[in-house]
Amino acid sequence: xxxxxxxxxxxxxxxxxxxxxxxxxxxxxxxxxxxxxxxxxxxxxxxxxxxxxxxxxxxxxxxxxxxxxxxxxxxxxxxxxxxxxxxxxxxxxxxxxxxxxxxxxxxxxxxxxxxxxxxxxxxxxxxxxxxxxxxxxxxxxxxxxxxxxxxxxxxxxxxxxxxxxxxxxxxxxxxxxxxxxxxxxxxxxxxxxxxxxxxxxxxxxxxxxxxxxxxxxxxxxxxxxxxxxxxxxxxxxxxxxxxxxxxxxxxxxxxxxxxxxxxxxxxxxxxxxxxxxxxxxxxxxxxxxxxxxxxxxxxxxxxxxxxxxxxxxxxxxxxxxxxxxxxxxxxxxxxxxxxxxxxxxxxxxx
Amino acid sequence: xxxxxxxxxxxxxxxxxxxxxxxxxxxxxxxxxxxxxxxxxxxxxxxxxxxxxxxxxxxxxxxxxxxxxxxxxxxxxxxxxxxxxxxxx
Numbered sequence: 356x357x358x359x360x361x362x363x364x365x366x367x368x369x370x371x372x373x374x375x376x377x378x379x380x381x382x383x384x385x386x387x388x389x390x391x392x393x394x395x396x397x398x399x400x401x402x403x404x405x406x407x408x409x410x411x412x413x414x415x416x417x418x419x420x421x422x423x424x425x426x427x428x429x430x431x432x433x434x435x436x437x438x439x440x441x442x443x444x445x446x447x448x449x450x451x452x453x454x455x456x457x458x459x460x461x462x463x464x465x466x467x468x469x470x471x472x473x474x475x476x477x478x479x480x481x482x483x484x485x486x487x488x489x490x491x492x493x494x495x496x497x498x499x500x501x502x503x504x505x506x507x508x509x510x511x512x513x514x515x516x517x518x519x520x521x522x523x524x525x526x527x528x529x530x531x532x533x534x535x536x537x538x539x540x541x542x543x544x545x546x547x548x549x550x551x552x553x554x555x556x557x558x559x560x561x562x563x564x565x566x567x568x569x570x571x572x573x574x575x576x577x578x579x580x581x582x583x584x585x586x587x588x589x590x591x592x593x594x595x596x597x598x599x600x601x602x603x604x605x606x607x608x609x610x611x612x613x614x615x616x617x618x619x620x621x622x623x624x625x626x627x628x629x630x631x632x633x634x635x636x637x638x639x640x641x642x643x644x645x646x647x648x649x650x651x652x653x654x655x656x657x658x659x660x661x662x663x664x665x666x667x668x669x670x671x672x673x674x675x676x677x678x679x680x681x682x683x684x685x686x687x688x689x690x691x692x693x694x695x696x697x698x699x700x701x702x703x704x705x
Numbered sequence: 706x707x708x709x710x711x712x713x714x715x716x717x718x719x720x721x722x723x724x725x726x727x728x729x730x731x732x733x734x735x736x737x738x739x740x741x742x743x744x745x746x747x748x749x750x751x752x753x754x755x756x757x758x759x760x761x762x763x764x765x766x767x768x769x770x771x772x773x774x775x776x777x778x779x780x781x782x783x784x785x786x787x788x789x790x791x792x793x794x
Contacts, residue, residue: 359771452746453739453741455749455773457746458749458770495754
């Protein structure tokens with residue numbers, strides 16, 4: 356008998372379940388993220404772990420057999436503040452495939468959204484591999500709307516490692532060949548770039564607010580939410596760039612291990628604010644982050660390819676646009692809130 | 706709508722869903738549990754979309770997980786209620 360209730364475990368159990376359910380389904384067929392406990396604690400749990408309203412789980416007695424976790428988020432849609440959530444860590448134990456667990460989890464998640472007045476549940480659906488089952492489930496839902504197809508920017512740091520990670524012979528060759536022309540990133544000799552400090556928060560909040568306002572849909576930031584995004588134990592790394600003593604740009608990333616034919620570590624850039632910087636300093640900030648990633652053992656850097664990220668500084672620092680492999684999707688609770696197309700997004704990839 | 710007709714149409718629909726990839730149709734009884742019939746989440750959604758289209762009602766919008774039917778007989782009961790509710794509205 357399947358029971359749908361709030362997840363009652365710790366980040367370790369959450370990471371073990373999410374990773375193992377994906378590995379059982381997809382290992383050897385498509386890339387699988389290897390979530391760490393601290394990563395999921397950062398993304399899904401509040402400060403004291405008590406804020407679990409959207410951590411919806413399925414249990415067979417005491418055995419965890421499914422998870423559809425989400426986090427509360429404030430968005431702005433064309434200037435209107437919207438209460439919602441986001442989540443991309445959906446997993447069901449393949450042994451329970453025929454128990455209706457996926458649909459039950461989603462029905463419970465919808466009930467909780469209605470209960471808390473959340474208007475929309477946002478997430479990504481991967482369609483880059485025929486093996487991916489998420490698309491078959493999510494895209495059949497009438498209440499789900501595809502907002503945009505999105506892809507990633509990738510900057511390879513260790514081309515050989517990424518080549519060994521890739522599944523397709525074509526990608527393995529292309530990756531290796533790219534390494535003949537593109538060396539590893541080098542730290543720039545530039546002044547004014549340094550690690551984020553707590554007293555940078557108000558400047559970063561001003562810059563993040565600018566990113567949000569320039570988008571048609573995206574996160575609304577406040578001090579606690581941005582503080583957590585930019586600085587959470589050893590999970591996030593943030594660099595800032597100063598102009599005349601004032602922070603005018605920042606880049607924030609985290610590490611994520613990905614399992615393909617081998618495991619690689621990606622430096623996933625979640626927030627990039629460089630519009631206020633002079634052109635040379637834009638590239639210097641990105642190069643400094645890439646060099647730091649290389650020092651930390653990252654094999655590549657990834658960044659969501661959306662129009663709010665300026666193209667030329669990324670191209671100049673060695674990023675290459677990957678083909679779209681994700682749908683950014685919205686499940687509205689009740690009235691459809693996306694009544695016209697949205698092009699400019701301010702979101703992060705998971 | 707006649708309960709017998711609803712049941713027959715639901716059985717046809719479920720058979721269609723479970724054989725869409727060319728598999729042999731299982732023996733579907735009114736009280737056969739969907740888990741035992743091998744109905745996975747994608748099949749289940751396909752079935753629900755089919756019945757919503759076929760009978761002109763929406764069933765998932767306000768459904769709670771504990772109310773999700775697990776046999777054809779339960780689905781037929783639910784559908785009958787929804788059709789009557791729609792007619793009365």
